[in-house]
Amino acid sequence: MLKRKYGNRLDWKRVLERKYAQAFLDTKQYKGYITLLHAIKVAEPLFAMYEEKKICIVDDGYMWLQQFPLEKNHSVTTMYDDKGKIVQWYIDVCLRNGVEHDIPYLDDLFLDLILLPSGEVIQKDADELEAALLSGMIDISLYDAAWNEGKLLTHLINNGSFELLELSHYHKGLLINELK
Numbered sequence: 001m002l003k004r005k006y007g008n009r010l011d012w013k014r015v016l017e018r019k020y021a022q023a024f025l026d027t028k029q030y031k032g033y034i035t036l037l038h039a040i041k042v043a044e045p046l047f048a049m050y051e052e053k054k055i056c057i058v059d060d061g062y063m064w065l066q067q068f069p070l071e072k073n074h075s076v077t078t079m080y081d082d083k084g085k086i087v088q089w090y091i092d093v094c095l096r097n098g099v100e101h102d103i104p105y106l107d108d109l110f111l112d113l114i115l116l117p118s119g120e121v122i123q124k125d126a127d128e129l130e131a132a133l134l135s136g137m138i139d140i141s142l143y144d145a146a147w148n149e150g151k152l153l154t155h156l157i158n159n160g161s162f163e164l165l166e167l168s169h170y171h172k173g174l175l176i177n178e179l180k
Helices: 126-135 140-158 163-178
Strands: 004-006 015-026 031-042 046-050 053-058 062-069 074-080 086-100 103-115 121-124
Touching: 004 086, 015 163, 031 086, 031 103, 031 163, 053 062, 053 086, 062 086, 062 103, 062 163, 074 163, 086 140, 086 163, 103 126, 103 140, 121 140, 126 140
Parallel strands: none
Antiparallel strands: 004 103, 015 031, 031 062, 046 053, 062 074, 074 086, 086 103, 103 121
């Protein structure tokens, strides 16, 4: 069974105090849900390691904007530090984005891409995708779909034509005054 990740991240115990907002948009540029999680207080900072780079991805005051475009096989989380600077974009390849009990979600297909502000693209969790195929958790069609989506996203990023990245600041601006 695929892991379902919800936009409100209520299961994330690291975040001790939070504010959250979400909205549905249907515009020429974007159709889907957007969420904004403001981690006011965390139990401890969370760091990601990418080769020699150690990057703080959540700490007190950080915000995570998540975009769940409908009819797409990816979701983007834009991680902002406490000063509003982008730390990274985390792109989940997924089977689908949807909504359940009024909360947006994605059904994760394991493969992820990380885009750093420097422009560096990092592929992550290909080993988890392989393991899911070998264990029978997914079939070859889902495996191929994940790789095809990953290749398409990498191409769009490298060509500067992945629109969700450009929309992240705008989407954050739409939700920031709605945080509760």
